[in-house]
Amino acid sequence: MAAKPSVKGLRSQNRARVNRADRRRRQRHLIVFVLSTLGLIGVALLHVWLRLQVVHMGYVLSTTSKLQNRLEQENRELKVELATLTSPDRLEAMSRKRLGLRPPEKGQVIVLP
C-alpha cells in the first residue's frame, strides 16, 4: 500500500506551484515591461535619428541650393559674356581689324531663290 502524502507535503507542493505561476507571471510582466521600454526607446531613437536625418538633409539641401544658385549665376554671367563678345559692334570691329574683312561688294552676295 502506497504511503499517503502528508498535509505538509501537499502544502509545500501547492506553494511551489503558486510560486512558479507567480514567477511566470512576473517574468511575463517583466518581459512586457522590458519590450515596451525597448520599444519606447526604439521609437525615441528612431525619432532622434529621423530628426538628425532631416537636419542632415537640410544641410545637403542648403549646399545643393547654394550650388544651384551659383551655377545659375555662372550661367547668366556666361550668357552676358557671350552676348558681349558676339555683339555686332565688336564682331564688325574685329572682323575688319583682325581678319581684314569688309562688307561684300556688288555681286558678291548671291541670294538663291
Added chain:
Amino acid sequence: MRRSYRGDRLRLGVAKVLFLVLFVVVGGRAFQLQVLQGERLKRLAERQHLKEWIVLPKRGAVLDRTGEPLALSLEAQSVYARPHRIQDPAEVSRALGKILNLDVGEVKQKMTSEKPFVWIKRQIGPQEAERIQALSVEGIGMFYEPNRYYPQGQLAGQLIGFVSRDSEGLEGLELHYNDYIRGETGSSVIERDALGRRVLVQGVGGLQMPPGGDIHLTLDTSIQHLAEKELEATIGKYRAKAGVAIAVDPFTGEVLALANYPSFDPNNFAKQSAQQRRNRAVADSFEPGSTFKTILAAAALEEGVVGKEDLFYCEMGKYSYAGKVIHDTHPHAWLPFHKILQVSSNIGITKVAEKLKKERYFKYIEKFGFGQPTGVDVPGEVSGLLRKPESWSAIDLATHAFGQGIAATPMQMVMAYAAIANGGFLMRPHVVRRVVGPKGEVLVENQPHVVRRVISEKTARSLASMLKGVTNEGGTGVMASVEGFEVAGKTGTAQKADLTHGGYAAGKRVASFVGFVPADDPKLVVIVLVDEPEVNVYGGVVAAPVFRNIARGALRHLAVAPQKPELVPTPIGATEFPRRRATKKATEVVFDRGAEAVPDFVGLSLREAVEKARALRVKVKMHGNGYVIRQSPAPGGRWSEEEILVLNLQG
C-alpha cells in the same frame, strides 16, 4: 531578516521621496520654462536659429527676334555697414577703401555716421566681394541685389530703357513691360545652425519665387546695328545735332530697327543726359516737309481729283497764293502730277491741294494716323500736332500740302508710308512680339493689327509707281536707290520752327527720307531723319544715302533676292590686294594711287569738291550743279587707270 526587510522598505521610501522631489523640481522647472517664460524663451530661440530670407525678384531677359540677349539680370553683392557695431572705423575704412577703390575719408564718414545702416558700395564685383568676406569685420556685411546688364551696350538703348537699382523699370520697354518681366519677390523663414549656416529643413519651396517673363522683340540686332552705325556716320559727316532711323515690316507693323542718335548706353544711365535717353522716334515730333506731299498725293488719287498724267503749271518757281509767295528750288513750267512728286515741287502740290480742298485733305491726314499716337508699345509716345481744318488760314492748305504747319513723329511717318507699301492698310506698329513666362506660357502676344484701310490697293500701287520716280534719274532721291532693287520713297527738307522768336529758324533744317523697298513687293519701310545738319541740309543728299545703306544691308540680311540681275560676281580676294601699277618707263616715277582708297566726295558742294580734288591732284569731270550726289569711282574703291573722278551734282 525582518530588520533587513524593514531597512529595504525604508530605503525604498527614501528613494521614492527623493524621486518625487526631483520630479516636482524638474516639473516645476519645466513649467517655469515652458509656461511662465515660454513665449520669451521661444522668441529668443527663434532669433538665434530662425532667419527671414528675402527672395530677390528674378527679372526676365530682353531678346531680339533671333534670341540674341539685349538685357539680362545677374546678382551682385552690395556692401553695407552698421556703424555702431564697428570697433575701429579708421582701420576698417582704410581696408574697405583699398578693396573697393573708394575715398577713405568718405568711407570713414559713413562708418562714423549716426545712422543704424549705411550702404558702402552697391553691386560690387565677385573678387571684391571675396576680399571683403575674407576681412570678416563685425558691422560690415554684404547683401545680394539684382543687377541689370545690357551686353550690347548702346544698341537700341533708348528703346530698351533701363531699371533702377531695385530692379524696377524706369524707361523704355523695361518700364512698359515691367509688370510682366519684373518677377515676384518674397520672403521665407529658414533655420540656421550655431555657425549661422542655412539648414533648409523645410525644403526649398519657400525660396523659389516665379521669375519674370522674357521679352521677345521684333527688333533684329543686325539691322539695328547697321541703322545705328549708318546714322552715326552721317550725323558726324554732316555735323548734325540728332537723328532717327526706323525700319518696319509694312505687312505686320513689326519694327525691325529703331535707331536714335545721340546714342545711349543703359549700363551707365545715371551718367548720361536726358537728351541721350530720349527716344526721338516716338517722343519728338517734327514738321515733316516734303515727305508729307505723298499724303496729299494719296488723298488726291483716292478721291479721283487728279490722274497720274494730269498737267499742272508750276509758275516757273514763284507762285503767289493767299498773299504769300511759294517758291520751288528749281523753276518748272508744266509738270505731270507724277513729276511733281519726283521733283518735289511746292507749287505743283499746292495746286493739287487746291483741287482737293482742305476738308477732304484733313480726312486723309487723320486716316493716315497723324494727330494721334500710333499705339506702338513704347512709353512716351506723342500725338504730334494737327490742327482742325476750321482753324486753317488760307495759306495753311498750301503749307500742309508740303508738310509745314503740322508736326508728326518719325513713327507716324513710317507707318503712313507702310500703309502705301502694303496696299492701303494702316498697321499698328509694335516692337515686342511676345512675352513668355517662366514655364513657357505666352503672357503677351502682339499680332499684326490693322487699324484701318486708308486708301485702295489701286491708289497704293499707283502711288508706289510715282514714288519710284523719286529715286530714279531726275528725282530728288536718286541717292536712295539700291542696286538690284527698285526703291519708292520721298525726300524731305523741312524748316525748323524757331521756338524763341516764332516763325522758322534760319539755317536750321530737318533732312529726311522715307521709302520702301522692293517697291513692288515691299519687305522694308525705312525712315531716316537727320536733325539740323550743317554741312548740307537736303534730304536727298543727307538722309537718302543712309536709307540706301540701311536698305541694302537689311535686304541682304533678310536674304531678299534682287529684282534686277546684279553684276557678275567678283571672285572674293580679286580686289583684296591692290597691285602697284606698272610704269610705262622704268625710269619714270609715276605717283601710284592704285593702293589708295578713293575719298568720299558725296555731300560736298561744287567748290568743296573741286578743292578736294585739286589737293588730291586728280582730274574731275562734273555733271550738274549744287551738291555731289554720286561719284565714280565710289568712295572706298580704287582709282581707275586714268585717275578721273566723275561727280554728279544736284541741289
